[in-house]
Amino acid sequence: MMESGLKDETVRPEMIVVEDLRRNLSSEFGECSDLQDPADLVKEHLKVYLRIRPFSAAEIENGESQDCVAIQLPETVLLKAPRSSLSARLSDKSVPVTAQRFQFSQVYGPETRQKEMFDGTVRSLVKDVLEGQNSLVFTYGVTNAGKTFTYLGPDSNPGILPCSLNMIFGSLEGRIFNQMCLKPQRCRDFIRLTKEQQNEEAASKRNLLKLFKETDAHKNTSCQSSKSDLEDGSSLCDISSTVNENSFALALDMDINTKFSVWVSFCEIYNENIHDLLEQNASNASRRTNLRLCQDVKGNAFIKELKWVQVNSADEAFKVMKLGKRNQSISSTKLNLLSSRSHSIFSVRILKVEDVGIPRVESVSELALCDLAGSERCAKTQNKGDRLKEAGNINTSLLSLGKCINALRNNQQARQHVPFRESKLTHYLQGYFTGRGKACMIVNINQCASMYDETLNVLKFSAVAQKVVVLTTKIAPVVVKRSAREVSFIINNVDRRALRRSSLVRWDPSLEDVQEDSDTEEEDEEGSEMEDTILDAEDEGKETVLLDKQVYEAQLQLIEEIQQQLRKERAELFALESRVREEVTKEFSELISHMQEDYSERISRERELIEERCERRLEILKNLVGKAAGEEDCVESAGIKSEEENHVYLEGMLDSISNDLVEIRKDAQAAQSCLVTSDPRVSGPLHDLEKKVMELSEQLSEAQSQLSLKTQELETQSRLSDELDDMKKDNGEPRAKAMGAD
Numbered sequence: 001m002m003e004s005g006l007k008d009e010t011v012r013p014e015m016i017v018v019e020d021l022r023r024n025l026s027s028e029f030g031e032c033s034d035l036q037d038p039a040d041l042v043k044e045h046l047k048v049y050l051r052i053r054p055f056s057a058a059e060i061e062n063g064e065s066q067d068c069v070a071i072q073l074p075e076t077v078l079l080k081a082p083r084s085s086l087s088a089r090l091s092d093k094s095v096p097v098t099a100q101r102f103q104f105s106q107v108y109g110p111e112t113r114q115k116e117m118f119d120g121t122v123r124s125l126v127k128d129v130l131e132g133q134n135s136l137v138f139t140y141g142v143t144n145a146g147k148t149f150t151y152l153g154p155d156s157n158p159g160i161l162p163c164s165l166n167m168i169f170g171s172l173e174g175r176i177f178n179q180m181c182l183k184p185q186r187c188r189d190f191i192r193l194t195k196e197q198q199n200e201e202a203a204s205k206r207n208l209l210k211l212f213k214e215t216d217a218h219k220n221t222s223c224q225s226s227k228s229d230l231e232d233g234s235s236l237c238d239i240s241s242t243v244n245e246n247s248f249a250l251a252l253d254m255d256i257n258t259k260f261s262v263w264v265s266f267c268e269i270y271n272e273n274i275h276d277l278l279e280q281n282a283s284n285a286s287r288r289t290n291l292r293l294c295q296d297v298k299g300n301a302f303i304k305e306l307k308w309v310q311v312n313s314a315d316e317a318f319k320v321m322k323l324g325k326r327n328q329s330i331s332s333t334k335l336n337l338l339s340s341r342s343h344s345i346f347s348v349r350i351l352k353v354e355d356v357g358i359p360r361v362e363s364v365s366e367l368a369l370c371d372l373a374g375s376e377r378c379a380k381t382q383n384k385g386d387r388l389k390e391a392g393n394i395n396t397s398l399l400s401l402g403k404c405i406n407a408l409r410n411n412q413q414a415r416q417h418v419p420f421r422e423s424k425l426t427h428y429l430q431g432y433f434t435g436r437g438k439a440c441m442i443v444n445i446n447q448c449a450s451m452y453d454e455t456l457n458v459l460k461f462s463a464v465a466q467k468v469v470v471l472t473t474k475i476a477p478v479v480v481k482r483s484a485r486e487v488s489f490i491i492n493n494v495d496r497r498a499l500r501r502s503s504l505v506r507w508d509p510s511l512e513d514v515q516e517d518s519d520t521e522e523e524d525e526e527g528s529e530m531e532d533t534i535l536d537a538e539d540e541g542k543e544t545v546l547l548d549k550q551v552y553e554a555q556l557q558l559i560e561e562i563q564q565q566l567r568k569e570r571a572e573l574f575a576l577e578s579r580v581r582e583e584v585t586k587e588f589s590e591l592i593s594h595m596q597e598d599y600s601e602r603i604s605r606e607r608e609l610i611e612e613r614c615e616r617r618l619e620i621l622k623n624l625v626g627k628a629a630g631e632e633d634c635v636e637s638a639g640i641k642s643e644e645e646n647h648v649y650l651e652g653m654l655d656s657i658s659n660d661l662v663e664i665r666k667d668a669q670a671a672q673s674c675l676v677t678s679d680p681r682v683s684g685p686l687h688d689l690e691k692k693v694m695e696l697s698e699q700l701s702e703a704q705s706q707l708s709l710k711t712q713e714l715e716t717q718s719r720l721s722d723e724l725d726d727m728k729k730d731n732g733e734p735r736a737k738a739m740g741a742d
């Protein structure tokens with residue numbers, strides 16, 4: 001069936017070649033984490049595997065089998081357009097139908113068994129994870145292409161996820177660290193749990209597994225089924241027995257005390273919201289919590305407050321997985337009865353623990369398995385309402401993934417921005433493309449003629465993805481003892497927050513720092529500074545701290561006591577300071593009120609004085625003006641009395657007025673300097689007084705000018721009368737009469 005495309009002589013295969021990328025790629029990673037030492041990075045192609053799903057009976061009946069897909073070599077597949085396809089209709093009729101060849105890391109045909117698929121793709125990644133590396137596997141393809149079958153599979157025919165769990169527990173048999181005192185945290189960190197926290201953790205796990213039992217019982221009685229349950233009717237025990245023989249032999253020289261603490265989480269990205277599938281009420285869509293995607297200082301994304309469940313066996317892990325799967329958003333569409341409407345991410349975190357004295361974490365590694373929702377053409381699915389909205393979100397996030405893959409590919413030629421932040425999915429996956437670990441993509445296609453165009457797009461996308469080179473970090477934990485001085489320095493720098501939070505202890509400097517982005521960090525700056533100090537100290541030495549349990553606890557006790565003392569001293573200091581402040585404030589207010597009273601008294605006294613003086617001066621001026629007017633009349637009516645006397649009198653008056661004015665001015669200036677000029681109660685009257693003084697000055701100068709005129713007139717008259725007298729004396733009376741007659 002597959003080879004038929006090749007036998008067609010008219011077919012001219014268009015080779016989409018994957019370049020030989022074995023060249024120096026040192027400058028090709030514009031987007032990789034700058035904080036990583038390039039020496040620790042290994043460059044690898046993104047592994048892309050293809051799986052072709054078999055036809056269903058209904059598809060064969062509907063004539064979907066038109067030999068569109070053919071496997072040429074174990075790595076190559078040929079895609080030939082059926083006559084009915086859009087691309088065939090659009091192509092030039094004179095040119096024979098084009099077949100396109102695509103190359104993959106490996107192609108798996110329709111007959112491939114699940115176990116075979118797992119062994120060829122994910123098995124090596126599981127091994128890496130057990131050795132301390134991080135790995136990501138994600139499925140990609142159009143709806144109804146077989147992604148979930150590959151990812152999860154029916155219980156009787158488990159997919160890569162259950163196979164991985166089985167492989168992990170098979171390999172770690174006898175080495176499971178089943179205490180709950182160490183728990184993964186954020187991206188690659190962990191915390192130590194107190195006794196109470198461990199009890200809480202155990203209770204939460206019991207409840208979860210109980211919930212599984214209840215729903216399982218419910219399912220058996222009510223015949224409700226999940227996607228995977230519909231695919232077969234077998235039990236969980238069957239799964240573990242199916243793949244139980246799988247295990248890796250751990251390093252022969254591994255210490256007898258080396259144990260592994262395994263934790264799992266399960267979440268989904270649905271309509272661009274992240275939900276915890278292990279949340280108690282996860283099945284109640286309206287009450288589901290939206291989780292936040294955060295990142296640490298090195299840009300590694302992690303889901304805040306995601307539930308991590310400690311599992312001690314493959315069976316426990318399966319139960320958690322099944323429970324989460326039941327909570328996933330799955331609906332029926334025209335193309336797939338049980339179509340995943342969200343991207344689901346199941347993560348396994350493994351803490352490698354040295355179980356001697358206080359258990360010590362040597363490394364934290366993660367295997368993330370991601371089942372992407374399938375892209376779909378709305379015309380084909382005929383989705384409406386919620387399904388249409390879901391399809392929109394699915395297509396958008398897959399488009400973002402496509403853009404990122406393209407940009408990563410182009411980045412290898414010229415530096416280009418990779419839009420990881422465009423969708424939650426790509427943001428989450430970012431770390432795996434920029435050095436956090438290995439990534440592998442399983443592309444699923446079906447061979448249906450009606451899906452040719454969509455399949456072609458998927459394969460084109462895969463060809464680009466295949467060319468992407470990803471970075472992987474080498475993790476090599478080193479254990480070296482520190483000197484007592486260094487240990488004491490670090491302990492002295494342990495911050496209160498770390499202690500409060502049941503000792504978030506950074507034992508392994510090979511782990512990344514875990515301080516979050518400032519926009520997502522909710523912790524105080526003081527704490528962060530202290531944390532930096534610890535990190536700096538650790539970075540300098542690149543060593544791990546080993547402490548005697550008793551010394552450690554004694555130091556902690558001491559720190560606690562010192563902190564209590566410090567808190568007490570601070571409280572006392574605070575009380576004293578507030579008492580002193582209160583007393584000083586009281587004293588100052590009294591002083592200020594006294595000063596205010598003093599000033600108001602002085603101001604009112606000065607005002608009275610000035611008013612009194614002004615009135616007196618005004619009186620004098622009035623008198624002066626009145627007198628001047630009366631004397632003028634007198635002079636006119638009574639003739640010249642004694643001009644000399646008048647003149648002397650007027651000058652005397654003028655001097656007196658000028659002196660008065662000078663005095664008034666002096667008084668006014670003195671009053672002004674005494675007064676608080678900013679006080680409107682004072683500045684108002686003062687201003688009035690100044691105005692009056694000005695008016696008086698003007699009147700005075702006017703009087704002076706009138707006086708000088710009068711004086712001039714008087715002088716002229718007196719000169720004339722003197723001349724007359726002289727003439728009288730010289731000419732006698734007649735002449736004087738004659739002159740008078742003239």
Ligand SMILES: Nc1ncnc2c1ncn2[C@@H]1O[C@H](COP(=O)(O)OP(=O)(O)OP(=O)(O)O)[C@@H](O)[C@H]1O
Pocket residue numbers: 052053054110141142143144145146147148149150231336338339340341372373374375444
């Ligand atoms: N390799 C296979 N062998 C047998 N049956 C398969 C295989 N792959 C897929 N199927 C069947 O094909 C159907 C569709 O598969 P599946 O639900 O895994 O598609 P999907 O890509 O996850 O779709 P969606 O994106 O809509 O969730 C299922 O009934 C499944 O059992």
